[in-house]
Amino acid sequence: xxxxxxxxxxxxxxxxxxxxxxxxxxxxxxxxxxxxxxxxxxxxxxxxxxxxxxxxxxxxxxxxxxxxxxxxxxxxxxxxxxxxxxxxxxxxxxxxxxxxx
Ligand code: FES
Numbered sequence: 001x002x003x004x005x006x007x008x009x010x011x012x013x014x015x016x017x018x019x020x021x022x023x024x025x026x027x028x029x030x031x032x033x034x035x036x037x038x039x040x041x042x043x044x045x046x047x048x049x050x051x052x053x054x055x056x057x058x059x060x061x062x063x064x065x066x067x068x069x070x071x072x073x074x075x076x077x078x079x080x081x082x083x084x085x086x087x088x089x090x091x092x093x094x095x096x097x098x099x100x101x
Contacts, residue, residue, distance in 0.1 A: 009051055009065065011024035013059075
């Protein structure tokens with residue numbers, strides 16, 4: 001595999017101790033990871049990877065997701081429909097203003 005073109009970071013609220021504490025975790029952000037992973041595969045987005053992260057320090061906006069290298073931050077990503085919109089936007093080369101921070 002080549003290095004990915006796009007990296008989706010999903011806040012899992014991890015603290016330095018490894019404990020998950022925070023709004024993203026409480027709002028089920030970790031449950032989105034397999035959905036995103038499966039959507040990436042189903043859509044053939046071979047140059048996109050997804051990872052979970054420590055707290056991204058935007059807790060009040062959680063669940064928070066960041067798209068790199070474009071540095072696009074999304075918040076209140078609470079449904080599969082929201083994730084679908086964001087993945088659609090990656091394919092179309094646009095930004096979903098509804099969730100943008
Ligand atoms: S817990 Fe997600 S930004 Fe802090």
